[in-house]
Amino acid sequence: MQFQPKQKAAPTLGLIGGGQLAKMTAQAASQFGCDVVVLERNQHSPSTGLASHYLVGDWDDPAELLKLGALVDVVTLENEFVDATSLAELEERGHLVWPTAATMRTVQDKLGQKQALADASLPVPRFCDTPTAAEATAAGDKFGWPLLLKKRRDGYDGKGNVTVRSGIELAAAWEKLNGDANALFAEEFIPFQKELAVMITRSQHGESVMYPVVDTVQFDHICHIVKAPAALPDAVAARARDVARRAVEAVGGIGTFGVELFLTSDDRVLINELAPRVHNSGHYTIEGCVTSQFENHVRAVFGWPLGSTALRAPAAVMINLLGVGPGPGEPFGWREALAVEGAALHIYGKSPSARGRKMGHVTALGETVEAALATAQRAANCLRFGNA
Amino acid sequence: MQFQPKQKAAPTLGLIGGGQLAKMTAQAASQFGCDVVVLERNQHSPSTGLASHYLVGDWDDPAELLKLGALVDVVTLENEFVDATSLAELEERGHLVWPTAATMRTVQDKLGQKQALADASLPVPRFCDTPTAAEATAAGDKFGWPLLLKKRRDGYDGKGNVTVRSGIELAAAWEKLNGDANALFAEEFIPFQKELAVMITRSQHGESVMYPVVDTVQFDHICHIVKAPAALPDAVAARARDVARRAVEAVGGIGTFGVELFLTSDDRVLINELAPRVHNSGHYTIEGCVTSQFENHVRAVFGWPLGSTALRAPAAVMINLLGVGPGPGEPFGWREALAVEGAALHIYGKSPSARGRKMGHVTALGETVEAALATAQRAANCLRFGNA
Numbered sequence A, B: 001m002q003f004q005p006k007q008k009a010a011p012t013l014g015l016i017g018g019g020q021l022a023k024m025t026a027q028a029a030s031q032f033g034c035d036v037v038v039l040e041r042n043q044h045s046p047s048t049g050l051a052s053h054y055l056v057g058d059w060d061d062p063a064e065l066l067k068l069g070a071l072v073d074v075v076t077l078e079n080e081f082v083d084a085t086s087l088a089e090l091e092e093r094g095h096l097v098w099p100t101a102a103t104m105r106t107v108q109d110k111l112g113q114k115q116a117l118a119d120a121s122l123p124v125p126r127f128c129d130t131p132t133a134a135e136a137t138a139a140g141d142k143f144g145w146p147l148l149l150k151k152r153r154d155g156y157d158g159k160g161n162v163t164v165r166s167g168i169e170l171a172a173a174w175e176k177l178n179g180d181a182n183a184l185f186a187e188e189f190i191p192f193q194k195e196l197a198v199m200i201t202r203s204q205h206g207e208s209v210m211y212p213v214v215d216t217v218q219f220d221h222i223c224h225i226v227k228a229p230a231a232l233p234d235a236v237a238a239r240a241r242d243v244a245r246r247a248v249e250a251v252g253g254i255g256t257f258g259v260e261l262f263l264t265s266d267d268r269v270l271i272n273e274l275a276p277r278v279h280n281s282g283h284y285t286i287e288g289c290v291t292s293q294f295e296n297h298v299r300a301v302f303g304w305p306l307g308s309t310a311l312r313a314p315a316a317v318m319i320n321l322l323g324v325g326p327g328p329g330e331p332f333g334w335r336e337a338l339a340v341e342g343a344a345l346h347i348y349g350k351s352p353s354a355r356g357r358k359m360g361h362v363t364a365l366g367e368t369v370e371a372a373l374a375t376a377q378r379a380a381n382c383l384r385f386g387n388a
Helices: A020-031 A062-071 A084-092 A101-108 A110-119 A133-143 A167-176 A234-250 A293-301 A334-338 A369-382 B020-031 B062-071 B084-092 B101-108 B110-119 B133-143 B167-176 B234-250 B293-301 B334-338 B369-382
Strands: A013-016 A036-040 A053-056 A074-077 A127-129 A147-151 A161-164 A184-188 A192-202 A208-210 A214-219 A222-228 A255-264 A269-275 A315-322 A343-347 A358-366 B013-016 B036-040 B053-056 B074-077 B127-129 B147-151 B161-164 B184-188 B192-202 B208-210 B214-219 B222-228 B255-264 B269-275 B315-322 B343-347 B358-366
Touching: A013 A020, A013 A062, A020 A036, A020 A293, A020 B020, A020 B343, A036 A062, A053 A062, A062 A074, A062 A084, A074 A293, A084 A101, A101 A110, A110 A127, A110 A184, A110 A234, A110 A269, A127 A133, A133 A147, A133 A167, A133 A184, A147 A167, A161 A167, A192 A234, A192 A269, A192 A293, A208 A234, A222 A369, A234 A255, A234 A269, A255 A293, A315 A369, A334 A343, A334 A369, A343 A369, A343 B020, A358 A369, B013 B020, B013 B062, B020 B036, B020 B293, B036 B062, B053 B062, B062 B074, B062 B084, B074 B293, B084 B101, B101 B110, B110 B127, B110 B184, B110 B234, B110 B269, B127 B133, B133 B147, B133 B167, B133 B184, B147 B167, B161 B167, B192 B234, B192 B269, B192 B293, B208 B234, B222 B369, B234 B255, B234 B269, B255 B293, B315 B369, B334 B343, B334 B369, B343 B369, B358 B369
Parallel strands: A013 A036, A013 A074, A036 A053, B013 B036, B013 B074, B036 B053
Antiparallel strands: A127 A184, A147 A161, A147 A184, A192 A208, A192 A214, A192 A255, A214 A222, A222 A315, A255 A269, A315 A358, A343 A358, B127 B184, B147 B161, B147 B184, B192 B208, B192 B214, B192 B255, B214 B222, B222 B315, B255 B269, B315 B358, B343 B358
């Protein structure tokens, strides 16, 4: 079908990237009557069916970004890897881009992000730049071992990070991350008691709303289970929310942001990482909160008032559905999972399945986290993508 | 964008009609990773952006229906006016159509529908066929005046009905409905105390789930406010649900059906009308129930287990947003409405506005119907489509 402008009931949203985050953002936008235009590298993506117009192209190419910009009122993104210089070019041509190119430039360089947070006196693990392997070894001797060695750019879900147990392993880690070609930095290893996350939406007018602090359970560095609210003393939860809010302000974030936090054994809250976008740890908000992280992102980028982040039930739990191996995008156990009362199933429509690929998720609400977890787990246990 | 089949994660849904009911059904299907193909007469409709493939064509034309059928796993519909003979042809060619052509044939003839319900010993107002104006006058003399004179086909939202106050007015009513060209029938006028509705989803396997009985408030024969649950004695609510369930069974309905009921002043429950599709009186289920009427429709037509219809809060209220006159599809008062905490706004994306056109709706949940109504009303009062 050809794209033909019409008299519009609502502004048009431009999304860079067409994965599941774009899909769920597009669903939220469609409720408001917004058209959505997606720029995506692959011809098929989870958002294909939800886009009024779907551009296949390289999102780092300013010419492709300008094509997108010409069709929409606001450009936003579903991943942090879009080249900030290309985004800046889009802004210079008069297009609205949220979050801004400047925010993206700060956040996508993980060393720069840490520095910006430290400059704002926010609690972060100790870190330092390590242009050479010798400097990384010196960092380990200073911060203690194990040490985290990280790529400054393009890491996600644990890819681009190595935990180095001792100086002897440093050379191998340096080689694994190709430190001679990739800029690396070192970070103190935090023996956390919990990984927490907070979703925040911040509007262009400086208004911000915060979602509950959640417990996240990771396997293999991939977010696997999210429990809302986190089991925390009120004072710690308040501190986590305050730190998260200030972190998003520190990078001038506009839109929905995910803030990943460590809770140390002595109840300190440290910022692990900012995601300048809707985030896996906020998927539970679709059913779990009055306004989802996706809807609030849409509200924020269009400059509209933000919605309530209150939980709709005492507790909500989300479980990711990861591919266990190659196979079709259609899960095994679909009927059995649908028969689990109270479990909301989200299938992203990706195909094929691959080991570790995020294929969908399940959310359940409950009177307690334990009850919600039991429901979500019952449904998730029915489902399998691919063959191990 | 060209339509290209891919390895699918979920079956493809075919929708006849692309209005707001199709849009909300498509949103529910997309959560399951389903592609959606829409056949619609107009190039732009609320579902345009949600369809993987969008066919513009006449849905009464068997050739167009076959094009749709070829692209999808199951065909369903968002209105009751699709020609049943054309649907039957689609079935004969081996396509799955839910509800079936036979059900649609029964339901879309309002006299045939009433007869089918009466044959199943279900409570309906007295009615009779009136091939001539003289027979209509005789019906009034028998049932009493006022009398309802109705077109057997193609009526909706009060269009196609006339309330005839006395025999003197009969000729004018007959002419207004063009009774010489259109088949008409007569129905006893019911001085109801309330109009109720029940949404029901029935699967191919005979499993059925019922939503709460709701109060509907109509202005000018158009559903305007829906309050869930209806303020009713338990016994009356149980009777209403029982009648509604048996009505859908009586026509062999598969998928989600709306059953409109009258509650008489002496607490009798009479069936006003069946809608063989998702229905305006069930929009509140998107936020209000664990599983929406749209999601359960998708589950039913694909033969999947049905989901819980339990309310997520003690009460939910929906208010329709009707155009007050001509103007853009974008509402006035958008920001003010979004600032009303707890109000979920749905804008269908229609343009332009016209007087009485359904442009969107608002839903709010609450501890009581009164509280939910107040929230929904506060948001609805901010919004205006078009100029009076």
